[in-house]
Amino acid sequence: MVKLETFAVEQWMDKYETTAKYNTAETCCASISIDDLRELSEDKDVNPLTALQSTKLTYGAIRGSDKLRGTLSNLYSVKTPGLVPKDNILITGGAIQANFLLLYTLVGPGDHVICHYPTYQQLYSVPESLGAEVSLWKSKEANDWQLDIEELKSLIRPNTKLIIINNPQNPTGAIIPRDTLQSLVEIARESSITLFADEVYRPLFHNISPMDSQFPPSLLSFGYEHSVVTGSVSKAYSLAGLRVGWIASLSETIIEACANSRDYTTISVGQIDDAVASFALAPECIHNLLKRNIELARTNLAILEKFIESHRWACDWIKPRAGTTAFVRFNKMGKPVNDVVFCEMLQEGKGVMFVPGSLCFGGGEDFKGYVRVGYACETEVLEKGLEALREFMEDDYDEVPALKKAKAAQ
Ligand SMILES: Cc1ncc(COP(=O)(O)O)c(C=O)c1O
Known part of the structure; x- marks a missing residue:
C-alpha cells in the first residue's frame, strides 16, 4: 500500500468549517451563485445552464470542452499569441486533481524533487509517497518570504526531476517576483529540469501593481518548454463548487502523459x-x-x-501581496503561542476559524505560533470574526499556552 501522509490542512478544514460561526480560514474568494455570475456578466441574457437543459448528459468532451480550453488558451497567450494551444490544456476536477495527476505522471522512485516551502502539503507529500526524495526550498519570513536562488543551486542534484513552486504562495500570500522566476527558468534550462508552478491563486494580485517590473507573469510566459502550471476556478474566481481546474504546459509530451493518467481517473469533467x-x-x-x-x-x-496594527503586542506578519491568505504569527513576550491550542480555543469559544501553521504547514515542527487567516471571505464575516477575536484577545489570550522558545529562522 502507498504510504501517504495525512493531509493536515484539508483534515482541519473538514473538521471545523461546517461548525465555524465565522469562517476566516477559507482560501476561496467569497463564493458566488450562478445568478451572481450572470449579474457580473455583460451578457445578461445568457444563462450558461439554458443550453444544457436539452443537452444529453454524455461524458461530453473528454479533455474538456473546446470552448473552455480555447478560453484558457487565450488567457495564457495574451502577450504571446499561440503560446499555449488549447490542445496543451487538460481540464481536471479542481487544481487538487491537476496537481495529483501531474505528480503521479512525472515523479517516481529514484527521482529528486525540490519544492517551495511552506506551501500546500500536497505538493511535497505526494512526490514523497511516489518514492521521490524531496528537498524543501524554504522561503523565509525574515526575507519577506522570498526564495533564494543560490540556495536552489545548492539543492539541485544530478537526479533532480522537478522543481515545484506555488505562486502566489499559500499560506503567506507572498509572490515570486519576475526576476526570481527568470533566474529559476535559466537554472532549470541548464539541466532540462521540469518546472511546475501551482498557480491556483492567480491572477489575484491586489497588493502589487501590474506596472511593477516585478509583477509575476505565469511561469508559462517565459517560454521554457519543460514548464507546466495548474490552476482552477476555485480561488480567484469564487467557484470552488464547480470543481474545475486545469493543467497547462508548453510541452505536448507532458500533456499527453498526463492525459494518459487522467484516462484512468477522470474520463471527463462534468458538462x-x-x-x-x-x-x-x-x-x-x-x-x-x-x-x-x-x-x-x-x-x-x-x-x-488594521486589526494587526492594533494588536502588535501579540501578532506580526508580512503583509500579503496576492491571493487570499495571510500567515500571522501570534506570540507572548517573544515566545510563540501554541497555535493548535490557540485555534481550538478560538473556534470553541468564539466560533472563529483559523488554520494552525505548525500542524498544517510545518509538519508539527516549523511555523509554531503561526496561523493562516483566509481574509477574502464576505467582508461582514471578516469584520465580525475579527470583532470576536478582539474580545478573545482581551479576555482569553492569557490562557493560551506559549511554547518554550521561538525559532530564530524558519
Ligand atoms: C496551493 C493550492 N493548490 C491547489 C488547491 C486545490 O484547489 P482546488 O482543487 O479547489 O482548485 C489549493 C486549495 O486550497 C491550494 O491552496
Whole structure:
C-alpha cells in the first residue's frame, strides 16, 4: 500500500468549517451563485445552464470542452499569441486533481524533487509517497518570504526531476517576483529540469501593481518548454463548487502523459461544470468577476491590517501581496503561542476559524505560533470574526499556552 501522509490542512478544514460561526480560514474568494455570475456578466441574457437543459448528459468532451480550453488558451497567450494551444490544456476536477495527476505522471522512485516551502502539503507529500526524495526550498519570513536562488543551486542534484513552486504562495500570500522566476527558468534550462508552478491563486494580485517590473507573469510566459502550471476556478474566481481546474504546459509530451493518467481517473469533467466555468472565464464576465474579487481582497486586507496594527503586542506578519491568505504569527513576550491550542480555543469559544501553521504547514515542527487567516471571505464575516477575536484577545489570550522558545529562522 502507498504510504501517504495525512493531509493536515484539508483534515482541519473538514473538521471545523461546517461548525465555524465565522469562517476566516477559507482560501476561496467569497463564493458566488450562478445568478451572481450572470449579474457580473455583460451578457445578461445568457444563462450558461439554458443550453444544457436539452443537452444529453454524455461524458461530453473528454479533455474538456473546446470552448473552455480555447478560453484558457487565450488567457495564457495574451502577450504571446499561440503560446499555449488549447490542445496543451487538460481540464481536471479542481487544481487538487491537476496537481495529483501531474505528480503521479512525472515523479517516481529514484527521482529528486525540490519544492517551495511552506506551501500546500500536497505538493511535497505526494512526490514523497511516489518514492521521490524531496528537498524543501524554504522561503523565509525574515526575507519577506522570498526564495533564494543560490540556495536552489545548492539543492539541485544530478537526479533532480522537478522543481515545484506555488505562486502566489499559500499560506503567506507572498509572490515570486519576475526576476526570481527568470533566474529559476535559466537554472532549470541548464539541466532540462521540469518546472511546475501551482498557480491556483492567480491572477489575484491586489497588493502589487501590474506596472511593477516585478509583477509575476505565469511561469508559462517565459517560454521554457519543460514548464507546466495548474490552476482552477476555485480561488480567484469564487467557484470552488464547480470543481474545475486545469493543467497547462508548453510541452505536448507532458500533456499527453498526463492525459494518459487522467484516462484512468477522470474520463471527463462534468458538462455542467465545464459550461459554467466557460461562462465565468469568457471575456464578457471574467473582468467584472476579477474586479469584484480584487476589490474584495483589498478591502478585507485593509481591515485585517488594521486589526494587526492594533494588536502588535501579540501578532506580526508580512503583509500579503496576492491571493487570499495571510500567515500571522501570534506570540507572548517573544515566545510563540501554541497555535493548535490557540485555534481550538478560538473556534470553541468564539466560533472563529483559523488554520494552525505548525500542524498544517510545518509538519508539527516549523511555523509554531503561526496561523493562516483566509481574509477574502464576505467582508461582514471578516469584520465580525475579527470583532470576536478582539474580545478573545482581551479576555482569553492569557490562557493560551506559549511554547518554550521561538525559532530564530524558519
Ligand atoms: C496551493 C493550492 N493548490 C491547489 C488547491 C486545490 O484547489 P482546488 O482543487 O479547489 O482548485 C489549493 C486549495 O486550497 C491550494 O491552496
